[in-house]
Amino acid sequence: MTHPAYAKPETLDEALLFLKNYGAHMCPLAGGTDVMVNLRSGKLKTPYLLDVSRLPDLQGIAVSEEGLSVGAGTTINEIYASPLVAKHAPSLIKSCAFFGSPQIRNVATMGGNVGNASPSADTAPPLLVHGTKAILAGERGKRTVAVEDLFVGPYQSGIRSHELLLRFILKPAGAGFSDFQKIGRRKSLAISRMSMAVLADREKDGSFASIRLALGSGTPTPMRMGRVESFLVGKRPDPQTLEAGARLMAAEMIRVTGIRPSTVYKEKAIQGLFLRIMGPLAEN
Amino acid sequence: MKTYSVFPIQFTLNGEETRLEVGARETALYVIRERLSLKGTKEGCGMGECGACTIVVDGKSVNACLMAAPQLDGRKVMTVEGLGNEENLHPLQKALLDHHGVQCGFCTPGLLMSAQALIGETPRPTHQQVVESISGNLCRCTGYQQIVTAIEDGTKKTGGED
Numbered sequence: 001m002t003h004p005a006y007a008k009p010e011t012l013d014e015a016l017l018f019l020k021n022y023g024a025h026m027c028p029l030a031g032g033t034d035v036m037v038n039l040r041s042g043k044l045k046t047p048y049l050l051d052v053s054r055l056p057d058l059q060g061i062a063v064s065e066e067g068l069s070v071g072a073g074t075t076i077n078e079i080y081a082s083p084l085v086a087k088h089a090p091s092l093i094k095s096c097a098f099f100g101s102p103q104i105r106n107v108a109t110m111g112g113n114v115g116n117a118s119p120s121a122d123t124a125p126p127l128l129v130h131g132t133k134a135i136l137a138g139e140r141g142k143r144t145v146a147v148e149d150l151f152v153g154p155y156q157s158g159i160r161s162h163e164l165l166l167r168f169i170l171k172p173a174g175a176g177f178s179d180f181q182k183i184g185r186r187k188s189l190a191i192s193r194m195s196m197a198v199l200a201d202r203e204k205d206g207s208f209a210s211i212r213l214a215l216g217s218g219t220p221t222p223m224r225m226g227r228v229e230s231f232l233v234g235k236r237p238d239p240q241t242l243e244a245g246a247r248l249m250a251a252e253m254i255r256v257t258g259i260r261p262s263t264v265y266k267e268k269a270i271q272g273l274f275l276r277i278m279g280p281l282a283e284n
Numbered sequence: 285m286k287t288y289s290v291f292p293i294q295f296t297l298n299g300e301e302t303r304l305e306v307g308a309r310e311t312a313l314y315v316i317r318e319r320l321s322l323k324g325t326k327e328g329c330g331m332g333e334c335g336a337c338t339i340v341v342d343g344k345s346v347n348a349c350l351m352a353a354p355q356l357d358g359r360k361v362m363t364v365e366g367l368g369n370e371e372n373l374h375p376l377q378k379a380l381l382d383h384h385g386v387q388c389g390f391c392t393p394g395l396l397m398s399a400q401a402l403i404g405e406t407p408r409p410t411h412q413q414v415v416e417s418i419s420g421n422l423c424r425c426t427g428y429q430q431i432v433t434a435i436e437d438g439t440k441k442t443g444g445e446d
Binding site: 003004005006007008009014017018029031032033035036037039040041048049051053077100101102103104106107 | 285286287288289291307308309311330331332335338344345346347349350351352354355398401416417419420
């Protein structure tokens, strides 16, 4: 069992100076819902814990000309309760509604959910369909990256050791269709077996003007399903198109992930989940 | 910036100012249960799955097993010991007895803290809000029905005091 030393910066500059000196030997601590579990199990061994939970620079939800800005230190419960997120990113709200448990949602942060880089991170599919950019601060200033670039591999983050995740910028949803759905073993406290988010705009004739689809837990990192999106654009959601879209979702997942013992389940589950999430749009 | 192998904290625990020095590896649960000897807060799974260690921190329900002890600094904390005592049970505790919502009792303090956090924010919760508020608390004895009924009844008798 390791006994890390504790550091609590009052300002961002203090935190960045610490990261410059100790970045390779520390773990940031916010809500603790992953860090404390991994410390206890021995999976995480670190000389320093950097407590960023009360840094003002990581807080707050706002709308600007850049888009919808959500601080990395914002808790899942704060996001869930935000009228701004409800208006501009309803699928993110839905992913927060079924996230962990009330106790987890009260402390867990979106920065932690992304930073932990779990393939099943519940906020990832909504962030992906919103074309989210992550803003990181480091010793040489700020860096902006697409949020998918922070998911390098399972539990492998693209955040560099001297960097701190500051906030996320989401492209607001228009008046189109948006949803998030997940399959878990039970309703609360279930790690997602599979999750999906969609954001779509349609033409007057019902065909898709644009559609973004993202998958969680089906691939080693959460990812946009670009080929399915291209297939659906310009088409109407009639039963044949949706069935074909569902088969293409499964084919894409298998192409990326390969055949695994879980494929026999996931190949069917992904099609069911796709048809369920697209259900409200389905034409007879 | 200074780093600490032990960090001095000051927080309010059930209305009393409390000061001590804690390590970053210590959890709020360890501090409350083992160092301050308040044994009402239980350790079930120790990884945020069961809710037996639920406490109320600044009005919100939190898994004490997942909270690093230094993060208690400056907070207002309530454990089941702050709710009522044997002579003077809180309406939620009384209702759990009346409705047979307690069998082995291990999950009860955590459930009470989740319910307490709920009525702090929503003094007159709906059935759905009660169910949702305890969705992070496992009980392997009762099947939940009696617990939900008890909390619904108990919230009617708290008289808006919270």
